[in-house]
Structure formats: structure tokens, C-alpha cells
Amino acid sequence: MLAEGLARDVILAALSTGGDFAEIFMEDTRGTQIRMLNGGVEEGVTGRDWGVGIRIFQGFRSVYAFTNDTSGANLLKVAGEAAAALSGAPQEGTLHLQRLRLEPLHPIRLDPKTIGHRDKVEMMKRAHWAAANYDPQITQVAITYMDTDQNVFIANSEGLLTEDRRVRTRLGIHAVASKGSEKQSAFRGPGRHMGFELFDHIDVEEIARDAARSAVTMVNADYAPSGRYPVIIDNEFGGVIFHEACGHGLEATSVAKGASVFSGKLGQKVASELVTAVDDGTIANAWGSLTMDDEGTRTRRNVLIEKGILTGYLIDKLNARRMEMEPTGSSRRQSYKFAPTSRMTNTFICAGESTKDEIIANTEYALFAKHMGGGSVNPATGEFNFAVAEGYIVRNGSIEKPVRGATLIGQGAEILQRIDMVANNLATGQGMCGSLSGSIPTDVGQPTIRVQEITVGGRKGAN
């Protein structure tokens, strides 16, 4: 994308004031988004993102600049302006860039560019009708389709020069059920790091019906009781709780500065021994996967927690300096508009020994969170909150009735210790994770788990 000679000159300009590391990240991204409401296409947008980010380190200091004007003269000017934030003499030595070619881990079979808009709309219509026809209480269905094709060029003062391509495709299904003036909605968003062959891997109609079923179930449900009691969190998107409440606290961004509850706890017991948790960016064609991270480091499988013992963090180059540890292939960014930092890829709790049926059968009273909504966490304190999108009350070993409006609040490290049953049904769900370096695709996942006690916010008094 960028001539090697120019890349070298820009890196040297960036290092002209004493920086000890400089990096260029360039991208050319094409994308399509289509939005359908109640079976009719409302909007289609095609776009091209283009720009360059230049980053310089001096010790722990980091300077970042980006621009869309990628002419050689402007890149040299921007590198100079960014360098002006630092002071010192350039280091001795020459820079020789060595091209690195990595075998793509995530082959693309059907390039979305070669698929006509009408085929994309056809797929959306199938999802629409499956959800709309599910039940008369379904009053609205919105379907979104997106594909992106990101081509990146990364070069740095360590001599790296490499390119990577990331193609992703995702369908979003949003079903709304109504009863009188009340409405409840449910969302499903299957996606993969692949092209249009995504639709050979997923059953669009089944997923759409599941969204509709969830919305209808919730609109007819009573409010959840509030209080502190056991919670069973189902597999797949239930993993968002680990992602938010623990995963963010394992990112070097908060660990390196001692801002995380997990700082300084490597080798210590941080979770129930039933918990083994992994972040794995190498899973073939998974939504959060990459061949290399946004610093050009090969992705890998990082074991974060093994049988309750903290074994690893997610580390980017800058925080690797602070922590005196190796980068873990975890540095990500939404686009050239963001400096990269340590982020998750596909993060999940590994399968255990129990079955889901056993967990429910062995529970006297609990909230069963079948589908989680979003949530957020304060990394400094580990305090989190999550919405339960689809919940049930479990009583005397069986599911009694659906409940809505529940929120889970608590502290991530505490929850990890209180997991007392883990099922064998690991599955993942797709999300967009927003943090310092922007919004990025991540998989969350887990088997069905039981937590002894969580504070549940609801609208009814205690059971």
C-alpha cells in the first residue's frame, strides 16, 4: 500500500526527536451496510475508509497522529509534528525494513465484493419473514447486514513491514414484540471473520425465529424479583459477563498501571478451580479472530486463567514495556483513527464436566439468564452491571416461568470465585466491544455456569 522507501523515511522522521520506536499503520477498508425495516430496505451505505496512523514511543510515552492525506509530503509533515511532542536526539543506526508474510489463518471463500446487493437483500428477507411470521405479537422486525474488507499495512522501526486483510460479514436481527402499550425486543447478531459463505454456516431462519421467540416470551413475562440469590448464566452470549467483568481487567491497559483488580496477581487463585479461561485470536474464521494483531504481531491462544489460577494477561507493545513482559498478539484498534492497545479477540470460559440439565436439576432457586444483554464495567473496581435480556426463574430443579427487567450487578473477581458449576456446552456469541481503541469485533463465550449468589436488580420485591 505504501512504498517501502517512503515508509522508512516516515519512520525516521518520527524518530528524529529521540523516539525509540515508531510505527505506521495504513488502511484501505471497503464496506457495505444495509438496513431493512419490516421487510423493506430503508438504507444502503457503501464506503471506503482510508488513512494512516503514526505512533511514536519514547520510554513509556506514546504519541499518536493520524491523517487521511497520505501523500508523501503530508506523511513526513505529520510524522514531524508528532515527533515535536518529544524531545531528544535521534538514535544512531540505520533502518532496514524486512517484509513479513504470514499465512492467512482465516481463508475467505466468497468475497462480499463479488456478491450483488440483491443476494444480500434476499438473505435479509429470509431472516425478516422467519421472525415476522413467528407470532402475531411480533410487531416489528429490523434486519441489518454488513460486510467489511479491511486491508492494512504495518511497518515499524524494529524492521517489520507486513500487510493483512480482514474480511468480516454479519447479520443483525432485531425483533420487537408488543402487548398493549408494552414492547420488548430481542437481538441476535451472528457474524464471522469470513465472506458471504457465512450463510452456509448459519441457519438464518432459525436464528431469526429464536430472536422472535425471545421477544414474545419477554413481553408476556412478569418482572424479575430483586435481591441476592443464585444465578445460572447460559452458554454462548452469556460469556459477555466474563468479557466485561474479568476480560477487561486482564487487558494490559488497566493491568500495567496497577488499575486492575488483577494487577500483580499472576500465579494466584483468582477464580473457582472450575474456571479455565482463554483468549484465542487464532480460531479459524471466528468473529474476533485475526492472523496478526494491529501491531503486526501474530495472534495466539492466551490462557488467562487455568483452574482458577491467573496465568496471563493481554499485552500490547507499549504496556509490554511497562510490565516487562512479551506482547501477546492482542493489540487492536477500530481503525487508523485509534492508537492500538491491548484488547480481547475471542474470549471464553472453557467447558466443564456438568451438563446444563444437571445444573438446573440441582438448583433449588435461581435466576436463569438464558440470554444476556449488554453490560459495562469499571476496570479500577471490577464493578459491573449487565442487563438480562431473557430470564427465567428456576424453582426446585426446573424452570418455572420467564421474567424480564433483571439486571445483574456485582464485582467481577467475586463472581469468578463464586462459580460453583460449569457445564460442558461451550458456545460463543458475537459482539462489538467498545473501549479505548474504538469498537472492535469480539467473540464472547462460555458453557452454562452457576454462580452461588449475585445481586439482581428487578422491579419486584424479594421472592
Added chain:
Amino acid sequence: MDIGEFREKVFAAGTRSGLGEMEIYVSRSENFRVRVFQKEIDDYSLSVEQGVGFRADYRGKVGYAYVETLDEESVNVLVEGAKANAQIIDSDDEIQFFAGSPAYPDVSTYDETLNRVSPQEKIEFTKALEAEAFAADPRVSMVNWAMTGSAQSEVHIANTKGLDQHFIRNGAYSFISAVAREKDAVKTAARFFVDHDWRRFDAKKLAQEAVHEATSLLGATSLESGNYRALLRHDVANDLLATFSSVFSAEAVQKGLSLLGGKMGQQIASPLVNITDDPLLSNMGASRPFDGEGVAARTKKVVEQGQLTTFLHNLKTAKKDGIASTGNASRASFKSPVGISPTNFFIESGGTEYVDLVKKLGDGIIIIDVQGLHSGANPVSGDFSLGAYGYLVEKGQIVRAVEQITVAGNFFRLLESVEEIGADLEFGSLGQGGHFGSPSLLIRELSIAGM
């Protein structure tokens, strides 16, 4: 090539390709940001970004495309992309390209003095912010965010019907988040300040506010579940207003996604409540002379003495309702299609000082922070269930801090149950397509889940 030449090429290529009316929306922004950690510059960022959004009429349907680089290939991406996108549209909405309003208001959106504040001054301010936080209380163990930034953005809209409008806006902001620690307890609190006038940036005040709040929460415990009288501090009321502001969008109403549909002219809130959308305020975050379709901006009351007086419209929704656009067409960015958003959108101040609101609360709870707005609030139903922090109040006096609770309720019930409005209107951080403000609100009853 420059933007003028690029525009000519796009319009010419579009005409050759059979497109009808065409419009480009160009935004260009320059941003500066510095973050300090342990007395050192931790993050320093500079950017210049430009983007071109394009929309065009093709056989009665509108198609969109955008690019960030102005080359020949991008001309093609815009023209062919918009054409392909127009061809799949089912919606029968009439597309409107606007030739321009007869006159545009004179709005102050640009403060030249801000450009004279050097990066060094912003760095020093941010270092002072961190230092003031440590100086404010020995229990401050870390300042996990001390950040200052400035931004300048230009918007230019031009179309084949003759519209050609432009404006420029600037502003600066500062953010601090302090961590306080005592024994096993760790609490954080944050403050955000945004203004165009650098003289109003006060590091000591901002740092102390964050620190006082963080330390005040150190002994916090939960609360017995039940219904409580509540005082929503201005920033919490503001968060809720911002989260639920889409209910005032005519687009949400016309699509059946707002429970305010059919309620025009009716009492939807306590008679004490007045809500205004004012793009003409000087130098506020969402001030502007024209909206995302080039329609002149104007001030309007959305709720007057509790009665719903208007929805927020763009040209498309206004035409459906047979009225004039309220000038609330939005382009969240050059990448986004035309939508609707508030501008400077706020609940008007009432007459009661904050300290008197606490007295009038009597026995109840002050809510000072809520978490989980993006997941625990449903803009369609108005229901919310959010993690919260606050203070327990007995006989008009704060007795202790409260944590590990959730507040649950409904935005519409909340508006109805406002008993008293504070005199402390403040605008919050920018986001969600508008700049929101609220005074503190005394609420008859909220459901709290705790122990």
C-alpha cells in the same frame, strides 16, 4: 485533488451514470488530545480527518456512499456505490434535496481565542489536574484519567439544487477520573468539563469535585430494597434524558418506536417540566446555523409545562406529518445517512437550590451516578434498571453513601413524578448526537434493589 475539484468530478460522473439530484456532505476536523499519568505525558494525539458523504437520487430512490480519500477511485466508489444502494431501496419515502432556507441565523460556534491556547498550556493544565487530585486527599491512590483535548470541525453541504452552506465550530474539554482507596475499599469518580473559553478551565475545582465524590463513596454500603423518594443529581438526570431522547424523534414516532406517538398536546410530564431544543445557544456543543439537510436551525420548546408541544423533525418526517422541518436533521458523521437528533437539548432550570432540594427530599436517596445506560435502559418501553451510587438522606441530611444498588423505573413515569426542579442546570459531555443538559430533579418515588 482538492474538495472543489472532487465535487465537480463526482457530480459530472453522477450525471453520466444517470443519477438525479446529488449532494455532498464534507466534514473536516482537527483534534488534539493529551493524557497525563504520574506526571508524564502518557498519550499525545493529533489528527486531521476529512470525509465526504454522498447521497443521490436514482429513479426516485436515494443511495448513499462515503469516502475518506479524494482520488479517481473514490469518485467511482461514490457514484457506483450510491447507485447500487438506491436500487435496493423499498421505502417509498420521497427524497428531498433542499435548495436552502431564505435566511440562516447568526450563531456563535467558533471562539478564535481557543486557537491561541498552545499544546504546552494544555499539557500543563493536565499535569495540574493530576497533581490537584493527589493534593486534595491522601486517600487518592491513583488518577487513572487526566486528559485534555480540543477540537475544531468544519461542515460543508452542497447539492445540485444550489445549496452551499458551511460552518465551523471549536471547543475544548478536560476529563479526570480519580481512584480513592481506604483499607479494602476502592472507589472512583470522574468529572468532565467542556467549554470554548479556556479561562473557565479550573484544574483545582475539577480535580477536587472528582476526589470529593470518590472519597465520599469509600464507606458506601448497600441499602434495603424498597421504594424511595429520590433526588436525581443534575448529571444523572442528564444521562437519563440523553438515553431516552430518541422518544422525541418524529422518526421513532412514525415507526412506532416511541410511546409518545399520538400524545401531541397531551400532558406527558409534571407541569413543572419544560424541555427545550436550542441550536442557537452561543458556543455550545451542538450549536449550529443549519442542520444535516441544510435547513436553518431554530429554537423550539419540546415540552412546555408538561405538555408535549412538538417532535423533532427532518424534511422527510415533517412532510409525512404535513408540517415544516424543525431543523433537526442529523448526520452523525459523513458516513451516516440523514437521521434526526436533538441539538442543545435540556430540561429548563427550576427555582430550587440544590441544598434545598436535599432538605425537601426529607427521607430518601440522592442518586449521583448510574451505570449500564447502554444495556439497562430500553428507549422503546422507557424502562430502565441501572446500577447506581448515591447517598442516603434522613430528615434532609445526608447520613451515608450507598452502593451495590440498582434503580429501576420508567422514563415516562419519572417525568410525571417530578416534584421539584433544581436551579442547577448543567450540560454534560457530548454524545448521542446532541448536547444534553438538566438540573437536579426531585422524584416522588423510585424502586431501589439492594440487600
